[in-house]
Amino acid sequence: MEIKHLNFSYKNKEIFADLNTKFTDDQLNVIIGSNGAGKTTLLNIIYGFTKASSDLAMTNFPSMPNIIYKFQNMTFFAELTVKQVINFFKSMNDHAITITDSQTRFYNEIIKELLNTKLRLLSGGEYQAVMVYCTSIMDRELYLFDEPLSEVDSYIENLLLELIVSLVVEKKKKVIMTLHQLNKLNSLPAHIVFVGNKKCIFQGDFSQMLHAADIDDIEIAFKKMRQAISC
Ligand SMILES: Nc1ncnc2c1ncn2[C@@H]1O[C@H](COP(=O)(O)OP(=O)(O)OP(=O)(O)O)[C@@H](O)[C@H]1O
Numbered sequence: 001m002e003i004k005h006l007n008f009s010y011k012n013k014e015i016f017a018d019l020n021t022k023f024t025d026d027q028l029n030v031i032i033g034s035n036g037a038g039k040t041t042l043l044n045i046i047y048g049f050t051k052a053s054s055d056l057a058m059t060n061f062p063s064m065p066n067i068i069y070k071f072q073n074m075t076f077f078a079e080l081t082v083k084q085v086i087n088f089f090k091s092m093n094d095h096a097i098t099i100t101d102s103q104t105r106f107y108n109e110i111i112k113e114l115l116n117t118k119l120r121l122l123s124g125g126e127y128q129a130v131m132v133y134c135t136s137i138m139d140r141e142l143y144l145f146d147e148p149l150s151e152v153d154s155y156i157e158n159l160l161l162e163l164i165v166s167l168v169v170e171k172k173k174k175v176i177m178t179l180h181q182l183n184k185l186n187s188l189p190a191h192i193v194f195v196g197n198k199k200c201i202f203q204g205d206f207s208q209m210l211h212a213a214d215i216d217d218i219e220i221a222f223k224k225m226r227q228a229i230s231c
Contacts, residue, residue, distance in 0.1 A: 001025070001142075001174065004057040008041065008050070014198060015041050016052070021200035024191040025060075028168050029176040032185075033195035034226055039178040040072055042195060043144050046176065062141040062174075070135040072146040078120035082111065082130050085119065089134040097139040100166035106133055106159050124151040132160055136167060143167055145177035149184070157181065161188065182218045185209075194222075197229035 006019040015038040023029040031039045044050035048064045061067075076085055099107075110129050114122065122130065132148045145164060149157045161184060167173040169189075179185070185192065185206050192209055194202040202212055202225060213221035 001061050002057075002059040003046075004059075005055040006042075006045065006052055007055060008038075008045065008052045010041075017198040019195070019199050021193050021203055023174070023176055023193065025174050026168065026172075028165055028188060028190045029174075029193060030185065030188070030190045031176065031178045031193045031195060032180075032182065032222070037195045038198070039195055040146055043069065043146050043176065043178065046142075047144055066141040067144060068135050068138040068140040068142075069144040070131055070146060070148060072150070074131045076119055076131075079118055081116050081118055082122070083115040085130065086111070086115075086134055086137070089137055093137075093139045095139070097137065098171070099137070100163070100170045102159075102162040102166035102170075103133070103136055106163045109159065110156060125153060125156060128152050129156055129160065132163070136163055140173070142174040142176070145175070147178050147180065149179065149181050157184065165189070182222055185218055194225060196226060201225060201229055 001023040004020050006016045008016040031042060033039050041050060045052050046061060047067055047069045111133055114126060114130065119127065128148070128151050132145060135143065135145065148160055148164065152160060164175060164177060165188065168175050188206070190205065192202065192204060192206065193200055194209070202209055204212070206218070210216055210218065210221050213224045215221050215224060
């Protein structure tokens with residue numbers, strides 16, 4: 001999947017100026033960048049929710065019906081129970097789908113005990129966990145997860161990452177997610193897309209990013225690359 005010549009502004013605020021980048025089909029794609037860099041906007045454009053200028057060329061992306069998107073703040077009817085929401089998501093598949101071991105584990109360890117809880121009574125982290133799980137049980141070609149780890153504790157973070165990676169590795173799905181928890185990149189088989197200064201300022205894997213920044217700490221690498229573009 002490739003994006004060429006992405007230019008985009010919200011009224012007078014320019015977000016992207018000729019951004020070019022690629023996403024891989026067989027690895028988890030992780031978009032990183034500072035707050036306000038445009039990560040959510042990029043997902044919105046990929047989904048087709050936000051329209052960019054006519055110079056944009058997007059190659060090999062599935063069309064909207066073949067994409068499922070977990071928005072950053074996904075809201076649902078608060079009076080529904082977790083079980084009702086899961087059934088709603090399941091009903092949007094027109095056939096039975098296979099569930100990965102990681103999805104089953106996530107269901108047994110996290111979701112099961114929440115089944116009869118109404119959404120309005122879930123904590124922020126529990127709500128996030130339910131929404132990511134529900135998104136993952138949809139059968140689509142491309143999965144977009146905007147900040148799937150926000151508000152969850154480190155135990156759930158790891159379970160969620162396993163679940164998301166299993167979509168790519170076991171189900172051969174395409175996945176693009178945004179992430180602020182850079183320490184997680186170390187253990188992830190991921191293609192990183194670093195958005196900053198209205199462009200893609202780096203793309204590659206974890207070790208290539210450290211190499212590009214000439215440092216062995218990902219947080220410092222991020223800071224260095226971020227500072228370099230704001231000079
Ligand atoms: N609908 C909108 N109208 C005007 N400005 C917007 C709109 N949506 C986002 N923005 C602005 O565009 C910029 C990019 O926003 P975006 O949400 O894409 O960033 P982000 O990288 O996802 O940030 P974060 O990491 O904080 O979630 C921000 O400065 C934001 O205030």
